[in-house]
Amino acid sequence: MADKNITKTYYKDDLIVKWEPHKCIHSAICFHGLPAVFDPRKRPWISMEGGLREDIIRQVKKCPSGALSIQQDEKV
Ligand code: SF4
Structure with missing residues (x-):
């Protein structure tokens, strides 16, 4: 279903979270762990302000598949 080339990016100041849908195994670990940020019922499903x-x-x-990853600048 998911296009392997799609990567979604989400920003909070200099923090950048990437999500690669084709890697996601729908483990639910992210939205059980931090539901105010990761909520698959919402669009966009990641709310960095949460x-x-x-x-x-x-x-x-903690993402087991590597679908979620952090891209940080040199300050971190
Ligand atoms: S933790 Fe990773 S693999 Fe699990 S649902 Fe979230 S993004 Fe997908």
Whole structure:
């Protein structure tokens, strides 16, 4: 279903979260862990304003498939 070339990006100040839909295995770990940010019922389904930067980073790192990843600038 998902196009392998699609990458979605979400921003919070200098924090950039990438989501690659074709890698997502729908484990639900992200939206159980941080539902104010990750909510598949919403569009866009990631609301960066819903969480603290540290919490978002921690949650993204728990993604088992690598669909979610962090792209950070040199300040981090
Ligand atoms: S944690 Fe990763 S693999 Fe699981 S639903 Fe979220 S994005 Fe998809």
